[in-house]
Amino acid sequence: MTYHNDGDLPGYREVGERLAKEFTGVHDAATVTRCVTAARHGAQDVTGSAPPDLVERIARKHLQVLAIVAAEKKRQVATGATADLGAGEGPAQSQG
Numbered sequence: 001m002t003y004h005n006d007g008d009l010p011g012y013r014e015v016g017e018r019l020a021k022e023f024t025g026v027h028d029a030a031t032v033t034r035c036v037t038a039a040r041h042g043a044q045d046v047t048g049s050a051p052p053d054l055v056e057r058i059a060r061k062h063l064q065v066l067a068i069v070a071a072e073k074k075r076q077v078a079t080g081a082t083a084d085l086g087a088g089e090g091p092a093q094s095q096g
Contacts, residue, residue: 011052012036019059026067035059035066 020032027035039058043050075081 012040012055015052015056015059019056019063022060023063023067026070027063031066032059032063035062038062 016029016033016036019036020027020029023032036055036059039055039062040050043054043058047054
């Protein structure tokens, strides 16, 4: 689902600007814009409205989670631990 020009809507431009500043060096502006757009439309779909303060809180949480995932991937690459945990890794299975 692509929504164009959400950043131009009153209130949402400021949300995007604040979050872009907050996540400088972590996420690029396009990622911030996508999160704000997704948060706006998600809030609208779930609650029937999308006030900028709610959109900002949702988008911030999304950006924080993305930052955590990116940091973990970077850590795994740095340590060589890039195995797919979903491919048979985990607790040992009993044989028999």
